[in-house]
Amino acid sequence: MSEDVRVRFAPSPTGFFHIGSARTALFNWLYARHGGGIFVLRIEDTDRERDSDEFLQVIFKGLRWLGLDWDEGPEIGGPCGPYFQSKRSDIYREYLEILRKNGRAYDKEGAVFFKISGEPQLIRDAIHGDVVRREEKDFVIFRSNGSPVFHFVNVVDDIAMKITHVIRGEDHLSNTSKHSELFHAFGAPEPVFAHIPLILKSQGSGKMSKRDSGALIEDYAKRHFIADAVRNYLCLLGWSPKNDREILPIDEIISLFDIKNVNKNNARFDEKKMSYMNMEYVRALPFEDFYAHAIEVLKDSGLNFLARGETYARDVLRICQEKVCSLGELPQFVSYFFEANFECDQKDVEKLKKKCDIGTRLGEFVGQLSALSSFDEESLEEYIRSLCEKSGGPSGEYIHSLRLALSGRSVGPSLYAMLRVFGREEVLRRIERFL
Ligand code: GLU
Helix, strand or coil: CCCCCEEEECCCCCCCCEHHHHHHHHHHHHHHHHCCCEEEEEECCCCCCCCCHHHHHHHHHHHHHCCCCCECCHHHCCCCCCEEHHHCHHHHHHHHHHHHHCCCEEEECCEEEECCCCCCEEEEECCCEEEEECCCCCEEEECCCCCECHHHHHHHHHHHCCCCEEEEEHHHHHHHHHHHHHHHHCCCCCCEEEEECCEECCCCCCECCCCCCCCEHHHHHHCCCCHHHHHHHHHCCCCCCCCCCCCCCHHHHHHHCCHHHCCCCCEECCHHHHHHHHHHHHHHCCHHHHHHHHHHHHHHHCCCCCCCCHHHHHHHHHHHCCCCCCHHHHHHHHHHHHCCCCCCCHHHHHHHHHHCCHHHHHHHHHHCHHHCCCCCHHHHHHHHHHHHHHHCCCHHHHHHHHHHHHHCCCCCCCHHHHHHHHCHHHHHHHHHHHC
């Protein structure tokens, strides 16, 4: 790839940062980083009525959270600031003069119109192949209130910023003949276009909208998803490394990514898969990183997780690390370790009652417990095995009964690990309370 790749992400701050925009930003960023190119962030804020600072901040925050760092932006004094179209009016006026001089712009009803050529426009798209479209009508480039229109500023900036590849959502394919007309009118070379297919919602044929669950990037941050996991998942919406692997470090994705390998077909969003991927990332975290992140989440939740000391808290988190889909679930997932007055799920109790006599199984367990010399996982497993042999009952009956008595629910970390972490006294206390 040429050294001179220059791509841009050009959001309009008119709505929240959703998964489709994030993926557009990501594909641009990957393409730039792959080829040692430049990734420009350009805020398309010429629509004064719909733009808002809140949305702008959400976009910045989302990009930073995903680790999509941008280059350039001299208007705010040096590298790494974005460009704002609202601050570029002089440039747009200059470019308008060019069109006026060569007879391609004229005034009508207070607005400025662009005079189209009417020729069919051949759009060479790196993903869709050649597409031919023809514009039928002249279109407005400056509104009567003097503000420039999207098509005009978008193309002027792509020329002025020497953008080589326009990677954006497929919803813009239909605008591209207008853009192509403008590039020609300025005598500027066209960039390579790459229109990325849509993201469909998890069910049906509709496009994912901002109201669909899982659509907003900020929600993932709020739910304490791992940013790397979300980014990894987004990479797979329309692109794949073609080696059957899905969980890949970002450096590897950068080296494999090519816009030519983006799939033409629409990608379907799968929230379960996103959660699964997040779980894999949580599991793979070094324990100290997991712990540091986990205690932040627990602090925010108000759970008194240090009630039994830090060693105990660490033990609890260690045995839960590989069981949670996201860190956001943690407070709920571990609450009973820190609170003795947990609720017991009556439905689960009723269900288990139909299968076995919970009281008898717990009684048998308590029976010889004091004789157990060591309270580690192996000894506990061995102990339950010996109870099964004596009674002829399946181990599941002991395990499920104990889990309910200790935690009030039927899912959680390994039962033996749980017993060890609680310790003998607490186990007895909880069983007694349960009975
Ligand atoms: N501001 C446009 C948008 O948010 C950008 C289109 C483009 O990338 O060219 O959809």
